[in-house]
Amino acid sequence: MIDRRIYVLGAAQVSVQEPLSSSWLDHPVPLEGGYLRARDPQWRDYLSALQLRRMGPILRRAMVTSQAALDGAVPEAIMTGTGLGCIEHTEQFLTDLCTGGEEMLSPAGFMQSTHNTVGSLVAIQTRNHGYNCTYSQGSLSFESALLDAFVQLRLGKIHSALVGGHDETTPKTYQVVAHTCLSEGTVPVTEGSAALYLSDSPDREPLCALTGMGIVRGADPAEFLPHLEKAARPDVIFAGRCGRRDVDAWYNAVLEAYPGVPVLDYKQLFGEFFSVSALGIYAAATCLSQGKLPVAPACGTEVAELRKILFINHYEGAFASYAVFEKPCGD
Amino acid sequence: MEDRILITGAGILCPIGLGKDEVCRRLVAGRGGIGPVRFLDTVHRNYPCGEVPFSDGQMKEMLSVPEGKTVPRTALMGALALREALEDAGLGRDMLPRVAFVSGTTVGGMDVTEKHYPEYLAGTGPVGDIPLHDCRSCSELTASFAGSFGMITTVSTACSSAANAIILGRNLIRAGLFDVVVAGGSESLTRYHFNGFRSLMILDERPCRPFDATRAGLNLGEGAAYLVLERESAARQRGAGACAVLSGCGNACDAYHQTASSPDGEGAFRAMKAALEEAGLEPSAISYINAHGTGTPNNDVSESAAMHRLFGEDLPPVSSTKSFTGHTTSASGSIESVICLLAMEKGFLPVNLGWTTPFEGGVIPVTPGTPGRELRHVLCNAFAFGGNDSSLLYSKL
Structure with missing residues (x-):
């Protein structure tokens, strides 16, 4: 490929x-x-x-x-x-x-x-x-x-x-x-x-680049994390914590592998529904394009330079997804 | 040269039988599976259907599911077809974590939902049963009978769902994400879509007659089929046999109307043309087309126009095997793919039952008198509401 x-x-x-x-x-x-x-x-x-x-x-x-x-x-x-x-x-x-x-x-x-x-x-x-x-x-x-x-x-x-x-x-x-x-x-x-x-061509000013993604077995965080190796050192992680204990526990376990990396819980902004991950990914692209993260209640963390966002999603079942968005290279 | 995508296994359950052997025998013998309703709970007994010849209870027994457990019919049929496909390909449970499962369905577990919905509306029922039976749940339940796949997703493009599942499966392999993908679809009859099609006045009260001047609509069917798609080098490495090559795929949108096809068959034309182009074949190379051929006045006009546009004077033999199975909706793309593979392997032309009289501009389909020929490259069409038209091209090894 x-x-x-x-x-x-x-x-x-x-x-x-x-x-x-x-x-x-x-x-x-x-x-x-x-x-x-x-x-x-x-x-x-x-x-x-x-x-x-x-x-x-x-x-x-x-x-x-x-x-x-x-x-x-x-x-x-x-x-x-x-x-x-x-x-x-x-x-x-x-x-x-x-x-x-x-x-x-x-x-x-x-x-x-x-x-x-x-x-x-x-x-x-x-x-x-x-x-x-x-x-x-x-x-x-x-x-x-x-x-x-x-x-x-x-x-x-x-x-x-x-x-x-x-x-x-x-x-x-x-x-x-x-x-x-x-x-x-x-x-x-x-x-x-x-x-x-x-x-595949930046005909107009891109918001960001999608540099990797996958839908993988990942109900067990230990099974999920190896897939994220290519997504090393994100500036922020967009997570789908929603306040449900079992759901949030999965995110917390994954996030432990990223100490010190700020987390944006996009469901605090957009709520919960089946395709809300589309809103999370829309938000990641928009944040990279504008070079900033939203103010509280969702994140409120200052990031020196916003170049790379890791998006992760797991709600229920055996599978989880990830996607990596970056500022386009060379600009 | 790029690795070819081989078909290393297939499984089928449809109105003309469980398993490739039985389906093949029925096709060759010209014995269709459309008849009076046995299992579907409807007052409209005057419409023949293509039902899978087992009750839910019988299928549960075949799958060792406890009788009291709620499993949508779509998942039961899917599990039986999937079992044959995996056995046929020699894929053991231990291999499934490296295999993707892409299934097509639209009504999913509506058969369960529609049973509980009146209680739900009255505020007395177990609401909990309703959300369990969306499309995803049916695919995951189907897959769970086989084991743990490395990825599962569900295509839902109505009657072309299974065909589009096969296209995604092919692309996942091409992109290097998987060496093996099991793709296809499953759909049971439900009161919901049976009455939906009836309200659209496109059901025939007689056995359907695709491409016939007197055709008056479709008969709904049900069933499931899955193909095992495999990268050639991976199949070689594990010593898997193959029955055919998936040599081209086309997906195009008719972009005309939500439930009607364009008179010139633009979407169908583009889908078939794209499949040919991918395979690098001229129209004259095609030895058989398994048409979408629902038997509705509209589809058969539109599809005939598209075939005439693409093939001109060189139209290969065409038939609609919906005259055997009824329209198996979301599963039709994979059920008819398996029929194409059987026809290629055993060297017969599936006939178009019920056809006697041509209509102006319509194709003249295969009948029992049509001389046989070697099938080297076959096209399999699946079109859908929304104009989601797809065409798959299978070739001999």
């Missing part, structure tokens, strides 16, 4: 922070409560009346974050990660089926309920015939999409890609997630979208 450079040329988010903005760096919105919906932009500024009528929250957010990250560029491929896809539509069709029976069903909810609705909608709206794929792998959904792009960019099969992580959390979904995944003292259950535009 030729070691092609991979640059992040664009990144955008809609989440519980100010939408389509990096104001969370200086003025983070504090997160309170157990469940928070995203702060949406003024949709009419971005989408037509027809689009608004047809699209639920996840599709609207996917559209605007994709457009903002691309900023007019046309990607050769679109990779999408989502834990539950258009769950609002899925719940609607399932509720109709369970309450009204099998006779009088409208296809509207079903048509948008497949996970690939999000990624294919972006392609339909932008008339993009390129490679298009969607992953649904719980808390590693976004990294699965990113790995697909990473591998194809490295191989030179593609030269640019739009990679998105999108999830919507309806009240019903929250009830289910809260039942199994939330315990006292955790960050709130939230929702959101983030999109990155990756390219």
